[in-house]
Amino acid sequence: MSKPIKLAILGLGTVGTGVVHLINDNLNELKRRSGRDIIITEVGTRRQRDDIDSSITQNADLMTVASSDNVDIVIELIGGTTLAKDVIMHAIKNGKHVVTANKALLAEHGNEIFALAEANGVHVAYEAAVAGGIPIIKVMREALAANRVDWLAGIINGTGNFIMTEMRDKGRPFDDVLAEAQALGYAEADPTFDVEGIDAAHKLALLASIAFGIPLQFDKVYCEGITGITLQDVNYAEELGYRIKHLGFAVRRTGEQDNAGQGNADEDNAGIELRVHPTLIPQDALLANVNGVKNAVLVNSHPLGQTLYCGDGAGAGATASAVMADVMDLVRVLGSNDDSNSANNSQYVPHLAFIPEQLSDTTILRAEQMTTGYYLRVHAFDHPGVLADITRILSDAGINIDAILQKPAHKLGQVPVIILTLPVVESQMNVAIEKIEQLESITDKVVRIRLDELS
């Protein structure tokens, strides 16, 4: 048997401890698969831990661990975008391979980190950064390598999915479910990253880059959270055969595809849509039935068609599984270069799936240029002609109506009118909604939620 592969784990929180446990639990499987001993030689931890095997060096100085001669692969699990970045850059400069679960760091600084790794002939692997234990990075970079990805849609934030699931299944309001999610440890004390969609946007930026071969562009992701979703809309959606999920979308638009409206669509909308928002999807879609904290990603590619990947998007076990899958890939490369830790870059799958010089500068569309269906909830006084006014405005704006649901009048004489539209460019919808809100009979702002048939 060849010499052992030596790992350093930086950060012994939930996930770091999960990795230690995985290696203990599955030592035999790892050896049977890789033919190598895989051992933890060093851990970086602020406080000394007495539950760690005494053969492992503990060190509070992460930089020292990251460049230790006794380490082949550095596993970064401290999180954050400052120290984590310094440590990873230091490890790369010292010829170490890196495995990280840090989606925020990669979404914001990945272009720089990957370039440094390529210059140093090492690899930064990040399966655990997106959708936890679901191997979506491997699938997109390798299994779909012969495909042209047209679009993907993913439930990529477990907390958000838990909240949407509970609201629908139990008729509980948003605030109530959020409080429970915090009590259960699904949501942070400051839930902003989850409920405002920022965490999902980090992951979407990564998925979009490996789908289309574009640099990471987190700042261009349109990001809308679930804080505005009411039970009323959850229920109307169900009544119409849809379900509201918080989804991340990466969509490639060509000029032709986009004339979803009636001919007067904005022609300036060829490019890529990166967006994270609540979305009505058909109830019978598998994605609509991925519940609780589960994650799932649906990919539509040519010539494969639609494939779906579903599993736990967080947690110690799922994340450790993804971290160690990356390690096992690196072990294979290290095994074939036994004399040296560094290989030539062609042995690695390119960081962003496409070779660096082939990344393209395809336009990322602005929100107003994006094309989606819409759910509209309009509150109107129950006057004759109000429905005719609304539908005329939509029709004049080139917007096709797919379904209308007019509910009985409230006690105040107001009727909620629910309208589902076919796909339309947002700028057209903005104009129409402004006009609808100017109608005399309209009593409130129009509520709008995007809609996608996933077809």
Added chain:
Amino acid sequence: MSKPIKLAILGLGTVGTGVVHLINDNLNELKRRSGRDIIITEVGTRRQRDDIDSSITQNADLMTVASSDNVDIVIELIGGTTLAKDVIMHAIKNGKHVVTANKALLAEHGNEIFALAEANGVHVAYEAAVAGGIPIIKVMREALAANRVDWLAGIINGTGNFIMTEMRDKGRPFDDVLAEAQALGYAEADPTFDVEGIDAAHKLALLASIAFGIPLQFDKVYCEGITGITLQDVNYAEELGYRIKHLGFAVRRTGEQDNAGQGNADEDNAGIELRVHPTLIPQDALLANVNGVKNAVLVNSHPLGQTLYCGDGAGAGATASAVMADVMDLVRVLGSNDDSNSANNSQYVPHLAFIPEQLSDTTILRAEQMTTGYYLRVHAFDHPGVLADITRILSDAGINIDAILQKPAHKLGQVPVIILTLPVVESQMNVAIEKIEQLESITDKVVRIRLDELS
């Protein structure tokens, strides 16, 4: 750019032609990802084709193509287990890598083929052999490489799933749907391989080997098809909250797990269950909602938990996607050994996920040793005490009843009694059923279908 990678395609049927189209359609994507030109230099085809680019050599002699100096990777798409085997062995002996979609060949002769490849320092890739475009081979061998697989359950025959879906959705009988499936081209003129479960058993043998690290043992797969499923059972299952799907299961049993009965369970049932059969699963499981010709595989592993992979299990595009994903993996290895076509074996993922000397001879359980829940349909004359007799027999055999549904009497005075049981070793169930069938009030053979909660 490095020298091009040269492919030979043997067989230009639906899938072979699909590969040609994929390479034409996605030439730019393939190059952007791999940094290499990937070209077809030769095709093996019985009759000359005039729709093939004139730069490609066409040859009816497959053996010549398989050993051509102008070929790096041989893609075998002729099917069958005789000529296909000869051609693959010949290619391997001539130092060619092989990509194949041939599940029957690998399930029956894979051990021999993989050993020859290992001896020759080449790789035989077979993503397309199981579940078409779903990258389940890559997922199991690589993405789950740090996990211990406990069990997997898969819808791995599209024709069977189409038939089961139509029976349930439209209340159509088996024969009627089969005839339509044949007309649509989903089922062969001789549908035996699909409806008797043989095709699924081929795929299950492959999945089980890479899940547990055992040699291929197709001959030990318990195999039951869908020809005996009636609309009556489909409907009773629905009434009880279940759905009947044709599934392949690979399950690792330890001694302790198996005392699902009440203590008198057979102790001789530690080992691996390989089985393909109709199965009741909960209606709300995602797997139960994978419909039509779609395939899906659910894997339960430690520490990851359950993950699900779903997509098209057949068809030119899906299969070509899988074939070319294998090619892209090989391109990466070839790229790092530019002077030679052969690499050292440690660069490849082992054929059966575990290194050959680590494959284990774990016992494969006989059918009577397998543990599952059961759906029983018993027809009895509506005499007082018959239900008491049946439940006493089950109880005496250590079988726990999970649900009972007694339907109103037929006009002949017979009542169908539907019983769902908790998991029990088959040998115990055999004894109980024999006793039930000896009861005077019982009018017919007991119908039994296995049941799994997927939990």
